[in-house]
Amino acid sequence: MVTMVIHNSDLLKQYIRRIILDLLIIPFAFYLAWLIRFDGHIPAKEWGALTRHIAPMAFVYITIKLVCGIYRRLWAYASFRDIILLSETVGLGTLILVVVNFALTSHYSYRLSTGGLIIGGLLTLTLSTMAKYRHQLIAMFFAPWLRRMKSNPERVLIVGVNEAAQQLATQIYLRKCEMDYELVGFIDSYNGKGMNINGVEILGAPDQIPALVRDKQVDVIIIARQPSDREERWQLISTCLETAAQVKVLPDMVEVIEGRYEDPLTLRDVSIDDILGRTPATVNAESCQRILADKVVLVTGAAGSIGSELCRQILRFKPRLLLALDNNESGLYELNLEINRNGRSPLQLVVADITDWGKMNRVFQQYGPQVVFHAAAYKHVPLLEYHPDEALRVNIMGTVIASEVAHRYEAERFVFISTDKAVNPSSIMGASKRIGELWIKSLSKHGDTIFTTVRFGNVVGSRGSVLPTFAKQIELGGPVTVTHPEMTRFFMSIPEAVSLVLQAATFSHSGEILMLEMGEEVSILSLAQRMIRLKGLRIHKDIEIKFVGIRPGEKLHEELAYSEELKETTPHPNIYRLQSPNGSIDRETLLGVILILNHSLRMSNGEQLVREGIFQIASHDIDGFLNRVTGLDLTRDWHQLAEGGATRVQTGGTVVHPIKRHIAESALPVPG
Structure with a gap:
């Protein structure tokens, strides 16, 4: 109450000061107008008439300014629109004076000079504008001397x-x-x-x-x-x-x-964004607010490049609670220092591994996330070529566990972050992300949770990507290493990619794969050359460019969609919906082969089986994978087997579906 009184008191003082200023400006403007109208020789009759009417004339202008809110405006930050409003206000006041002056002619034998009234109105507008812009005008007047x-x-x-x-x-x-x-x-x-x-x-x-x-x-x-x-x-x-x-x-x-x-x-x-020459996209903040405000939101991989930016942007939409989950406790600590400096953000750090079924269950049981953004993944292509078991554990099993728990606890939305490397994959990383896409699509047919995949290309500045690598090499004096002179990649800034992911989540339907518009491909060689020149250095004189050959798992050119995927428009011009004529693998079948793939690590040639199996499952070659792992010839009757048909396995006196037997031996529950 005290604050309100002080505020009203200050506002009243502001009104009084501005009205007093107008009580000085308006009479001065009209007396000056009469001097101009009568060439400096004002007849006594005219002078007396003006003096008698100046108070009601000022009252008209002040009343209109009060009604139009002129006295409430902060003129230190005024724009051209404010000048238009002031002009309309003074113009209306002048028009009223002229009309009333003509109307009173029938009652009085004398009226005020119409020309004088119009000149007075113009002078009132001019002097009012000068008074309100006095600080700017003074600054402009003295600027040449100050310079x-x-x-x-x-x-x-x-x-x-x-x-x-x-x-x-x-x-x-x-x-x-x-x-x-x-x-x-x-x-x-x-x-x-x-x-x-x-x-x-x-x-x-x-x-x-x-x-x-x-x-x-x-x-x-x-x-x-x-x-x-x-x-x-x-x-x-x-x-x-x-x-x-x-x-x-x-x-x-x-x-x-x-x-x-x-x-x-x-x-x-x-910046690098200027070099890439990409115009950032805008999003509909209102629609993002609708799905995130007052919700419990979970971001996996929150300490990573995409995950941390997701946390930054989600907080703008006022969630009830934001769960930042990662197994990198140092990264979470740094994220908290950055986005929760005052300790008032609704942020909860969760140190957890997405492959830990029990821990993920406890997180969902305790906090009940309603919206999940699954960004946790291993992403370095050459490194995962030597560790397919980790791609299986994190990128595939981690996605299965996180999504299954979200399904079990009936989350509203689950958004899976994918990559262009999942299209016709040549790497373990890309194939593992493709299996993630297939799994999310298969899971979308069960329950009410909206499961969506968002696919996009490289992001500028992510840890370990080509741009920070080039920057570090240039800083050290070179050489800058480029794999191949013809290699190209799609690029997008991290903030733009994340904003489009949030936008995609607002209108996606369950089972959809949404693709972000990445623009034109960028030549990696051209990018390296431009980064060198950006530092004011000369190529081959100050910094060498060295071609080192394509690394394991890499492709010369990435693709954003399969040839059979049809690109459809969405409510946002930078987001497309991909429709595939190929049917999806059913959830039970896909879960079974993923678990068999996981169990195959126990075999003597387990790592090789996992490597080949990841590619086979990603390309829908379920039969070929199972033939290698089980020795069963399932080419003819795999579909019967998947449906619980004629081919069964006897285990301990109980007839068990082969896929369900592997599920029963795992830490996961049997689906359905």
């Missing part, structure tokens, strides 16, 4: 003409930038040479940047607008980097909306 008093300001060239460039130019002119800048001109691609913005000339096109930097002695180039085309964008950045000037970039509106920059005019260095 002359400063020695050696950094000379700036702004590339791109848009609203952000205009605002930045104003900030520089008013000396509101952190650095001491002097704007020398603009660069525009659309033949604007000779025109000017805020009195500053457009000097030429982007191809003239090197000459202008030299002739105008430019210290800093600020890129305010980048071309949408990737090659044009890189050409612009490359041209700027070839000069002696420092290169800075204004963030785009998507970065500002996502909260990465508090001030839209914050200058940043050229």
Whole structure:
């Protein structure tokens, strides 16, 4: 109550100050208008009439301003829209005065000068605007003198003409930038040479940047607008980097909306995202809020690149509780320090292994997650080629356990994070993720939980990926190692990928595979060359590029979808729904062969069986896998066997389905 009283008292004082200011401005404006109207010689009759009516005239203007909320506005942050409202308010007041003046003519033999009223209204608007913008006007008036008093300001060239460039130019002119800048001109691609913005000339096109930097002695180039085309964008950045000037970039509106920059005019260095030339996608925050707000949300692999970003973004949508689960306790500790600094975030760290059936059960029993994002996985392609057993344990069994527990405890949604390497996999990692996709699809036909897969390519800056590797090699002086001169990859920033994953979860149906639009493939060699040039170094002179050959499990070019998968549009232009004409493997069958695959590790050639089995299951060759493992010829009657048909195995006096026997021996319950 006290706070409200203080607030109302402050607001009342603000109103009183502004009304008093108008009581000074309005009479002054109209007396000045009468001087102008009568060329400085106001007849006594006119002077007396104006004096008698000035109080009600001021009352009209003040009343309209009160009704229209003019006195409630913070004019220090006013925009052009505020000026329009002020103009409409004063215009309405002037119109009322003119109409009333004409109406009263029938009752009085004399009326006020109509021309004087109109001039008075215009002067009232002018003086009111000047009063409300007095701080900005004073700053603009003294700016030239202040600039002359400063020695050696950094000379700036702004590339791109848009609203952000205009605002930045104003900030520089008013000396509101952190650095001491002097704007020398603009660069525009659309033949604007000779025109000017805020009195500053457009000097030429982007191809003239090197000459202008030299002739105008430019210290800093600020890129305010980048071309949408990737090659044009890189050409612009490359041209700027070839000069002696420092290169800075204004963030785009998507970065500002996502909260990465508090001030839209914050200058940043050229980044990897600029080199890749990808325009970030926007998402519908309201739909994300609908599925996450006041929910218990679980993120597995929360200490990883994707998992940690999921945690950051999910917290914006105000979940009741966010469970960050990982077996990397150091990573969880660092995540907590970053996103829960004040200790008030609804964040619960859970140190657990997704392959621990008992622990995962206890987590679901204790917290009851309603929405699950399964990002936990081993991802390094060459490393997993030597450890297929770990790919089986974590990427396959971990996914089975996490999803089965979510199904058992009736979670609302389960989102499985997949990869483009799952398409026609050439690696253990890709094949294991493909089995995860098949499993999620098979599980979607049981219960009410919405099971969805989201598939996308490489993300920029994830630990161990090519970009941080190149950056480290450049920092150490080279060489930069590229596997093959023709190798390409799809790239997307981690924040964009995660935001699209959240968006995909809002409209997905159970069993769907959703694919993120990754744009064009990026040449790894070209990427390495650009990163070297970004550091101001010369290829083969300062830094060598060395070709080391394709590593085990790698492909020259990745694919985002199988040839038979049909790409359908969704409510978001950067997310596609993949429809496959091939039927899915039923849950019981797939669970059985996964468990047999797990048990085959006990055999003498277990690792080889696991390696081959992962690829066979990923390619739907269930018969071939079982023939190798069990020695049974199931080519003809596998489907009968899977349905509990004629072929059965006698165990301890009980007839048991072969698949269910393996399930019974495992730690998992028999499905169905």
